[in-house]
Amino acid sequence: MQRIKLSVLDQSPIHEDKEPKSGLFDTIELAKHCENLGYYRYWCSEHHDTPGYASSCPEIMVSQVANATSSIRIGSGGVMLNHYSSFKVAETFNSLSALHHNRIDLGIGRASGANFLAARALHNSQGDDYVQKAYELINYLDNKIPENGYLHGVSLSPKGVDSTPVYLLGSSEGSSSLAGKLGAGFCLALFIGTHDRPTKIIEDYKKNFRPSLNFKKPKAMLAVACICAGSKVEAEKIASTHTYWKVQAFRHIQRDPLQSPKRVEELYEELSLEDKVYYHETLDSMILGTPKECKEKIEKLAQEYDVDEIVVVNVTYSFEDRKRSYELLAKEFDLKK
Numbered sequence: 001m002q003r004i005k006l007s008v009l010d011q012s013p014i015h016e017d018k019e020p021k022s023g024l025f026d027t028i029e030l031a032k033h034c035e036n037l038g039y040y041r042y043w044c045s046e047h048h049d050t051p052g053y054a055s056s057c058p059e060i061m062v063s064q065v066a067n068a069t070s071s072i073r074i075g076s077g078g079v080m081l082n083h084y085s086s087f088k089v090a091e092t093f094n095s096l097s098a099l100h101h102n103r104i105d106l107g108i109g110r111a112s113g114a115n116f117l118a119a120r121a122l123h124n125s126q127g128d129d130y131v132q133k134a135y136e137l138i139n140y141l142d143n144k145i146p147e148n149g150y151l152h153g154v155s156l157s158p159k160g161v162d163s164t165p166v167y168l169l170g171s172s173e174g175s176s177s178l179a180g181k182l183g184a185g186f187c188l189a190l191f192i193g194t195h196d197r198p199t200k201i202i203e204d205y206k207k208n209f210r211p212s213l214n215f216k217k218p219k220a221m222l223a224v225a226c227i228c229a230g231s232k233v234e235a236e237k238i239a240s241t242h243t244y245w246k247v248q249a250f251r252h253i254q255r256d257p258l259q260s261p262k263r264v265e266e267l268y269e270e271l272s273l274e275d276k277v278y279y280h281e282t283l284d285s286m287i288l289g290t291p292k293e294c295k296e297k298i299e300k301l302a303q304e305y306d307v308d309e310i311v312v313v314n315v316t317y318s319f320e321d322r323k324r325s326y327e328l329l330a331k332e333f334d335l336k337k
Contacts, residue, residue, distance in 0.1 A: 004302050005309040006333055007041040008034050008326070009077045009223055012055035013242075013258060015319040023054025024061065026319055031065040034326055035072040038335030040309065042069070043077030043107055051257045052245055059092050066100040075105025077187070077223075077311070078169045082110060086133040087154070090140035094156040097164045106141075107187065108134065109169040131178060138166055138182055142213045165214040169223070171197060176205035183212025188305070191225035191313045193250070194281040202305050222301055223311040226287040228294045228328040229321070235288035238325075240264040242315040243282045247275050260317045291332035 010030060012023040031042045044061035047053040055061050058076035066074040079089055093106045110130040139145050141163045145152045167185035168175055171192050179186035186205045190197055202220050209218040225242070229235040244264045248254040251274075259267060271279060287297045298310050312329065316322040330336070 002308050004299065004333065005040040006038075006298075006329065006335060007043070007073075007221070007309060007311045008039050009043045009045060009311045009313045010055075011045045011047065011053050011313065011315055012061070013315045013322075014052055014054050015258070015322075016260075016317060017257070020051075020054055024064075027055065027061055028064055028068050030319075030323065030326070031072070031074075032068055033323055034330075035069045037326060037330035038337075039072060039326070039330065041073035041075060041105060041311075043075045043105065043311065045077050046080050050255050052255060059089075059096070062096055062104065063099075066096065066103060071103075073103050073105055074100065075167070076107045078107030078109040078167070080110070081108045081133050081137065082130050086136040087140055087151075090137050091156050093164045094141065094161050095158065098158050098161045102162065104164050105167060105185075106137075106164045107167040107169050108137065110175070134166075134168070134178065134182060134184075138184065138212070141166065144213075163213050167219075167221075173201050173204050176201045177208045180205045180208030180218070181210060183210045183215055185215060185219040185221070187221045187223050187311060189223045190285070190301075191223055194278070194285045199305050202307065220305070220307045221309040221311055222305055222307055223313055224287055224298070224301065225285070225314070226294055226298070226312045226325070226329065227314055227316065227321075228289070228291050228325040228332075230290065232289040232293060235290075235325075236283060237261045238316050238318075238321050239283060239286055239288055240268075241317040243279055243286075244268065245315075246282050247271065247279050251275060251278055258315070258317050291328045294329060295332045 010027050012027045014020050014023040034042055044055055044058040046058045048056050058079055062074050062076055097104045140156055143155060167187055168179035169187045169189055171189045176186050188201055205220055206218045227235045227239045229238055240261045241258050245258055248256055287294050314322050314325050
């Protein structure tokens, strides 16, 4: 089996009832730690008006993390493109690429990353087309504005910067097919929801792929929720924090601060039968266990979906549990080899 690259998607969780801005500083610390451990890339997410998560501006976190590291690839995971001008996003990441040559990725998504009010505050217009914006974004970055287009002649500043690679983040065949037609990379988010994501999603991406400036061949990845610990029981206990948060967020549209595993034990008893079913479905959708168990599951997924890179999402109540999980996984995969 080919060697698997491991990468990180950081949602900047706010740990242990610390002040909200602490999540931003923990992201920088964890990025430096993961670079030392041998992880390949580090992506920062976008969430708005979301207690529990600190990062609403991935472009700022990409800049901060890139400044604090030296070799690991840094990117967004992702910019929620519907909220913004595709030209502005292109110029932002073009500038980041100028400052950090050949280290920057631009991951984009079509979700809002926000509750209803925050989404409305960010984006009043309902007319913008995500597909059109995605095409525009790549044309700006590649300096390939169609001659018959109304924006032909516009170009990014600063000029003369190598095009930033674009990745679409998604959980369906619609996103994967679009990524292929764009000639972009594609990251299949297995950590979102509990529904089945067939391998056909990746197969459709590869079937629809058109070579581009940054990708001569398809580049597919999986993003998975994974917590590695001394035992599966310990991993499940650590994972209970994010599992309970997801029950409240996705079943009740209630986004509260992260709760400790001890507190979740008490709150679990108050859940309805339906909520408990969803809780266990969510827990079962994660990769949890010892380093050996996690590695086996990750390798099985990589083989099943035919990918050579796995992006690991890890949300915990304790920052130390989170760091340790990435340490154990890196050691098991011998990332520094």
